[in-house]
Amino acid sequence: MNGDTQKIGNITFENTSLPDLIEMKGIRKVFGKGKTATTVIEGLNYLMEDLPDKLQLDILMGPSGCGKTTVLNMLADIETPTEGEILFKGQSRTPDDIVPIVFQKYGSLPNLTVLKNVELGISFREFSRLPDKERTERAMAMIEAVGLAGHEHKYLSKLSGGQQQRVAIARSLISLPLTVILDEPFSGLDRGTKLEMRDLLQDIGMRMQASIIFVTHDPYEAVFLGQRIFIMDGGPGRIVKRFDVPFDYPRGPDVIHDRRYTELVAEVDEFIIGLDQKRKARAAKQ
Numbered sequence: 001m002n003g004d005t006q007k008i009g010n011i012t013f014e015n016t017s018l019p020d021l022i023e024m025k026g027i028r029k030v031f032g033k034g035k036t037a038t039t040v041i042e043g044l045n046y047l048m049e050d051l052p053d054k055l056q057l058d059i060l061m062g063p064s065g066c067g068k069t070t071v072l073n074m075l076a077d078i079e080t081p082t083e084g085e086i087l088f089k090g091q092s093r094t095p096d097d098i099v100p101i102v103f104q105k106y107g108s109l110p111n112l113t114v115l116k117n118v119e120l121g122i123s124f125r126e127f128s129r130l131p132d133k134e135r136t137e138r139a140m141a142m143i144e145a146v147g148l149a150g151h152e153h154k155y156l157s158k159l160s161g162g163q164q165q166r167v168a169i170a171r172s173l174i175s176l177p178l179t180v181i182l183d184e185p186f187s188g189l190d191r192g193t194k195l196e197m198r199d200l201l202q203d204i205g206m207r208m209q210a211s212i213i214f215v216t217h218d219p220y221e222a223v224f225l226g227q228r229i230f231i232m233d234g235g236p237g238r239i240v241k242r243f244d245v246p247f248d249y250p251r252g253p254d255v256i257h258d259r260r261y262t263e264l265v266a267e268v269d270e271f272i273i274g275l276d277q278k279r280k281a282r283a284a285k286q
């Protein structure tokens, strides 16, 4: 969207005519130096457009080791690209471009309470500016949103896996970030909890008009949650395919009975199996 101001969630951007929210351009990532140098990502381009007032949820899939986590780490500024650039709203990263990550293994602090864990998600700049009371109020609102009201004074170590993952989500969303990354966040959870979390993510994502990048190995989860599904292949890692999902949010349980859902799940699954088979054939030749 072009114009003088634009709004995403509660955040207003001024004087920008730049339409792109996140762009990765010509990314190459090499780990190691000299003889041990390995190119893990090569020629990777990705763009998530700025569609205000809407949940955007992109899925990243691909064989183990193809570089998904490396891509996310570069977006979150945990790793730096060897070549290429990452732009936020058309500009280089500034300290305000915080991209929180929710990992598979919760990543919260077991010896702190739910409330403290969520408060720690408030960005450093805001944290020092907000009075204690407001900080707590904001954290409590987030705790309520993820369905943990009443648990705020419990220690993380006393919560179930699903509850801990709710804390991680609350913490990652509390600063109303432009973008949130979830790296296989539900893969350690049982099926019932996983389905609950899927609905929760959609619900909060819609309320916050968030932009979410979500890694999964599960084609059912990918098609249920995703708006676009990007498939990466390894050796070196790059995006090789994109699927578009034809459903609007919110998606209810009926979606899985839609023929387009089952067909797309099968298509995504077959594509990934195909990549695995090609990789095995290549390895056998070597």
Ligand SMILES: Nc1ncnc2c1ncn2[C@@H]1O[C@H](COP(=O)(O)OP(=O)(O)OP(=O)(O)O)[C@@H](O)[C@H]1O
Binding pocket: 031, 032, 040, 062, 063, 064, 065, 066, 067, 068, 069, 070, 071
């Ligand atoms: N810090 C590092 N130093 C050296 N090599 C690394 C480093 N981090 C990742 N790699 C290598 O980069 C490749 C991509 O790893 P990455 O973790 O991004 O894969 P992934 O697609 O997330 O895999 P999975 O699905 O198993 O999580 C792997 O071969 C891995 O060994």
Ligand SMILES: [Mg+2]
Binding pocket: 068, 069, 070, 183
């Ligand atoms: Mg990974």
